[in-house]
Amino acid sequence: MNATAQLVERVKPDKKQDQELAINSANPLDLPAETFQAGLDRRRKNRAALMSWVREALVEGSDFGKIHVVSRHKCQAGKYCKNPAHFSKPSLFKPGAEKICGMLGVTINYPTLVEYEKAALAGTVLSQIILRCEIIDASGHVVAGGIGARILSQDNGDINKALNDLESGRVFRPLIVMEHDDE
Numbered sequence: 001m002n003a004t005a006q007l008v009e010r011v012k013p014d015k016k017q018d019q020e021l022a023i024n025s026a027n028p029l030d031l032p033a034e035t036f037q038a039g040l041d042r043r044r045k046n047r048a049a050l051m052s053w054v055r056e057a058l059v060e061g062s063d064f065g066k067i068h069v070v071s072r073h074k075c076q077a078g079k080y081c082k083n084p085a086h087f088s089k090p091s092l093f094k095p096g097a098e099k100i101c102g103m104l105g106v107t108i109n110y111p112t113l114v115e116y117e118k119a120a121l122a123g124t125v126l127s128q129i130i131l132r133c134e135i136i137d138a139s140g141h142v143v144a145g146g147i148g149a150r151i152l153s154q155d156n157g158d159i160n161k162a163l164n165d166l167e168s169g170r171v172f173r174p175l176i177v178m179e180h181d182d183e
């Protein structure tokens, strides 16, 4: 397969997604104006209610917090570091994401995770992991999704650590996307 053919192969699924998105997002604009307005008002109120619940329910340090992002070579203090410039913006942690998912009645799914179990059982040597994450509503529809990659050498070849870090990270972006959908 030449480079152009490969490029076309990669572009194809995205194009399909774009078309689906265009079809889905065109529908609400065809609604009667009052129905559309009522839908927007309801979403704004529900979002405000959700955000105030999030502020009350989430505990700093366990559900969310700042992460020491400077490498061990530059700063060994880790989470005990006193330099605020070494920390990320407040990030949602896995327990916080799970609380929000529980509240919204959605579940988290990693559809490709089973492939890594198979690879591990087969003794396949992996150099990187790409993990897809989906947020599923009560009726089984995917309401948000994300994808993340991690090179195993970042985790000294520890596949468990890489998967765990990915799972933690992957949950949040779709959650943030889903919340911002309501804006």
Ligand SMILES: [Zn+2]
Binding pocket: 068, 070, 075, 076, 077, 078, 081, 082, 083, 086
């Ligand atoms: Zn530091």
